[in-house]
Amino acid sequence: MTPAFSAPSHCLRAEGLEALRGEVMLFEGLELTLNSGQVLQVDGPNGAGKTTLLRTLAGLTLPEAGEVYWDGEPIRRNRAAYAEALNYVGHQHGIKAGLTVLENLQVYQKLTGGNGDPVEALVRMGLERQLHNPGYTLSAGQRRRAALARLLLRPAPLWIIDEPYTALDVHGVALVDQLVREQVLAGGMVVLTSHQRVELSDLPLLRLRLGS
Amino acid sequence: MNQPAMLPAFFGLLRRDLLLAYRARGETINPLVFFVLVASLFPLATSAEPNLLRTLAPGVIWVTALLATLLSMDQLFRGDYEDGALEQLVLSPQPLALMALAKIVAHWLVTGLPLTIVAPLLAMFLQLPGEAYGALMLSLLCGTPVLSAIGSIGAALTVSLRRGGILLSLLILPLYIPVLIFAASAVDAAAHGLPVTGQLLLLAALAVGALTLAPLATAAALRISLD
Numbered sequence: 001m002t003p004a005f006s007a008p009s010h011c012l013r014a015e016g017l018e019a020l021r022g023e024v025m026l027f028e029g030l031e032l033t034l035n036s037g038q039v040l041q042v043d044g045p046n047g048a049g050k051t052t053l054l055r056t057l058a059g060l061t062l063p064e065a066g067e068v069y070w071d072g073e074p075i076r077r078n079r080a081a082y083a084e085a086l087n088y089v090g091h092q093h094g095i096k097a098g099l100t101v102l103e104n105l106q107v108y109q110k111l112t113g114g115n116g117d118p119v120e121a122l123v124r125m126g127l128e129r130q131l132h133n134p135g136y137t138l139s140a141g142q143r144r145r146a147a148l149a150r151l152l153l154r155p156a157p158l159w160i161i162d163e164p165y166t167a168l169d170v171h172g173v174a175l176v177d178q179l180v181r182e183q184v185l186a187g188g189m190v191v192l193t194s195h196q197r198v199e200l201s202d203l204p205l206l207r208l209r210l211g212s
Numbered sequence: 213m214n215q216p217a218m219l220p221a222f223f224g225l226l227r228r229d230l231l232l233a234y235r236a237r238g239e240t241i242n243p244l245v246f247f248v249l250v251a252s253l254f255p256l257a258t259s260a261e262p263n264l265l266r267t268l269a270p271g272v273i274w275v276t277a278l279l280a281t282l283l284s285m286d287q288l289f290r291g292d293y294e295d296g297a298l299e300q301l302v303l304s305p306q307p308l309a310l311m312a313l314a315k316i317v318a319h320w321l322v323t324g325l326p327l328t329i330v331a332p333l334l335a336m337f338l339q340l341p342g343e344a345y346g347a348l349m350l351s352l353l354c355g356t357p358v359l360s361a362i363g364s365i366g367a368a369l370t371v372s373l374r375r376g377g378i379l380l381s382l383l384i385l386p387l388y389i390p391v392l393i394f395a396a397s398a399v400d401a402a403a404h405g406l407p408v409t410g411q412l413l414l415l416a417a418l419a420v421g422a423l424t425l426a427p428l429a430t431a432a433a434l435r436i437s438l439d
């Protein structure tokens with residue numbers, strides 16, 4: 001697999017991030033730097049702010065304080081460039097119940113570009129028999145697989161994936177590990193949250209523990 | 213870099229929404245059913261006196277069309293919000309306002325346009341004089357896109373609230389009033405054989421303005437709602 005994005009080195013950096021949920025401080029003064037070819041695993045107990053941190057890094061949530069930089073530029077000031085660089089798979093799967101699995105991916109591709117083959121991506125995720133099934137017939141694990149298939153449609157230097165292992169079986173987990181590995185070896189970077197032990201010890205893995 | 217083109221994205225999202233609307237036909241025709249039911253109850257509830265109905269007709273048809281649109285507005289972004297598709301939209305490299313416009317156009321195609329098409333039927337129930345049919349259709353054709361466009365701002369602002377329906381109505385109903393006044397007055401004037409060009413041009417101007425500006429406001433509101 002060739003790195004399809006022209007990747008010199010990229011850098012995701014957060015400075016002095018602070019987030020509140022209601023009146024509760026989730027984290028403050030959070031600093032992190034992630035370079036090409038690195039994985040950041042965010043862990044911590046339920047409610048520690050993992051999803052909030054990922055949404056902040058993706059630019060969906062504005063931090064109370066601090067700033068997220070992509071290649072040295074604040075992400076809120078060059079949204080378009082950051083959107084080009086980012087593949088985000090959130091906590092919610094974003095799979096429309098009324099569309100078939102394949103239609104879901106085709107629409108996503110229209111929105112984000114990319115020249116990956118949707119059928120190929122779904123076959124890779126083990127959904128070859130569900131291609132033409134509507135979203136509402138999928139199990140939770142299959143839905144997650146379909147959501148993760150989006151990662152294969154468009155090469156992007158940065159992946160932010162919230163709980164990629166949730167609801168996946170053993171093969172699914174291994175598959176996600178494999179995708180992450182390929183992304184990192186191609187010079188990309190990955191931010192993910194997980195309660196589980198991540199079997200990626202062969203990769204440059206940074207750990208961030210929230211709520212301790 | 214593989215910069216995704218804007219037009220395929222626009223039509224991709226438009227087609228997606230139309231497809232979803234088609235597959236959920238039962239729900240999609242709700243506003244239309246409401247429109248027909250309510251407007252056809254008026255002759256029963258008031259009187260079959262043609263002169264009275266003729267006086268009421270422009271107002272009844274327009275108020276009902278407005279409420280039918282309002283009822284459907286809450287659903288505009290709700291589904292996408294709940295399943296996470298909205299996050300994907302916001303994070304896609306497309307201008308969010310353009311995506312909002314695609315959703316507005318899709319909404320109009322499945323609510324405003326059908327309302328416009330069945331309106332002559334209701335006009336017949338309500339004894340509207342023949343010469344006012346053209347003005348009625350044109351006023352709906354220009355007015356309903358304004359309703360969809362302005363409604364999308366309210367829908368975007370209230371999408372993250374669990375019970376946003378009432379708030380949505382309170383927010384956008386006042387903004388619908390100008391459309392209601394000009395449109396009903398156009399139909400009324402036509403029924404009396406008066407010229408209606410002024411009102412229709414104003415409605416058309418409102419439509420152009422709303423379709424240009426509302427997507428920008430909707431995009432900003434969506435970002436706030438997702439925060």
